[in-house]
């Protein structure tokens with residue numbers, strides 16, 4: 740695992756966007772799994788222009804949505820699906836066969852999980868994952884204490900996730916469960932970028948990088964990833980012990 744600290748959110752986002760461009764350029768049929776949330780928003784916003792500037796063909800890569808709120812329709816502006824449609828799928832004009840997102844309204848959520856696992860394995864696994872980190876150390880909806888051996892699954896959301904998650908929604912919303920790729924997907928991805936930005940992530944980043952590797956802080960698993968990159972801005976890095 741490698742850690743890189745950037746001056747600010749803008750510099751961090753630009754670098755992540757460039758790494759996504761490089762991934763698609765080097766392997767046009769890449770399978771890329773992307774988180775939703777405030778943290779990666781700017782990187783995704785920058786991506787279409789960078790791809791265009793570099794003349795990179797982006798009609799062959801596959802986008803996988805990392806997670807979704809259960810019982811929230813994709814038309815809800817707080818859904819992960821809505822976020823990925825408005826930031827990337829729409830602007831990049833991705834074809835229907837080029838992306839797969841969880842449907843949080845699916846009548847059979849286990850079938851939804853199986854279908855996602857099968858979709859990924861049929862394409863040879865994930866080349867690159869770009870994930871954020873929750874205040875409780877979750878990655879996707881891999882909440883504290885979750886097994887590191889799971890692929891896609893449905894999970895009861897931790898209190899912190901239910902509370903913090905309100906920020907994405909226009910009205911107060913009941914957030915009971917999530918459907919998510921598992922930590923097994925993260926471990927098996929060829930490369931994984933964990934992004935963190937802002938003061939509010941400083942405590943969890945210190946625990947993630949300097950505490951014990953602990954299932955109660957799922958993000959600590961990134962430290963075992965041979966191609967894990969932790970990319971954070973100065974604010975999120977502000978509590979890290981400085982290098983000697």
Ligand code: PGA
Nearest residue numbers: 776777778871872873879
């Ligand atoms: P955020 O969410 O990017 O909106 O902070 C991160 C997360 O909960 O994974």
